[in-house]
Amino acid sequence: MDMEGRLAAIRSRIEAACRRSGRQPEEVTVIAVTKYTSLETAEAVLAAGLTDIGENRWQDVKPKWEAIGDRAVWHFIGSLQTNKVKDVIGKFAYIHSLDRLSLAEELNRKAGALGLEPVKCFIQLNVSGEDTKHGLAPEGLEEFARQLAELPYIRVVGLMTMAPLTGGPDSARPVFRRLRELREQLNEQQIYPYAVTELSMGMSGDFEAAVEEGATYIRLGTVLVGSQS
Numbered sequence: 001m002d003m004e005g006r007l008a009a010i011r012s013r014i015e016a017a018c019r020r021s022g023r024q025p026e027e028v029t030v031i032a033v034t035k036y037t038s039l040e041t042a043e044a045v046l047a048a049g050l051t052d053i054g055e056n057r058w059q060d061v062k063p064k065w066e067a068i069g070d071r072a073v074w075h076f077i078g079s080l081q082t083n084k085v086k087d088v089i090g091k092f093a094y095i096h097s098l099d100r101l102s103l104a105e106e107l108n109r110k111a112g113a114l115g116l117e118p119v120k121c122f123i124q125l126n127v128s129g130e131d132t133k134h135g136l137a138p139e140g141l142e143e144f145a146r147q148l149a150e151l152p153y154i155r156v157v158g159l160m161t162m163a164p165l166t167g168g169p170d171s172a173r174p175v176f177r178r179l180r181e182l183r184e185q186l187n188e189q190q191i192y193p194y195a196v197t198e199l200s201m202g203m204s205g206d207f208e209a210a211v212e213e214g215a216t217y218i219r220l221g222t223v224l225v226g227s228q229s
Ligand SMILES: *Cc1c(COP(=O)(O)O)cnc(C)c1O
Pocket: 033, 035, 056, 077, 078, 162, 203, 204, 205, 219, 220, 221, 222, 223
């Protein structure tokens, strides 16, 4: 199947998941995760009509970013070392992996120094508790959220998580539900003068469960770009 065909199949699965949960497909943005793939694949994704691209390492994305630039909305989805902030700042519209204060402070400092808009960030949470996962423990969310409120160049747009790698959609669903509840709690605490609206959750193996549980961004690699390079 070509890119258009795969995307059409994904769209119809998203629509079905939306019907089952009383949501609208427009509420769900597909991020094409093109890590490990070529510039050609990223171009094919855009030609098929997607606008959002997810990458997790600056070294790998650099040639794609230089060729594509603002024809795409760029999402940084990998763990971000503080000393790599200088490479991604101003280039990625969204950082999905904000999980510690030192990283937030560096993003805040660089964005301020460059006179950029506040950096749109997802707080990455380790909901499943697997110790291999990056992300903050949910118990630490409120304190971290309050610390971020002190940083004028950080804008918390949402929460992000990864489901357990094994166990499929059934073990993923409670993790997604919990992330939605954590977003609700965060909004009830009124830490920010704005609502935190987004949920970045769901990958190739579990995106329908994520959509049913309220995902607004799903991050799709394999199911979309297959084993193409
Ligand atoms: C690689 C990756 C994805 C995409 O994974 P697939 O299972 O191939 O869809 C999504 N999110 C993150 C954080 C990733 O690193």
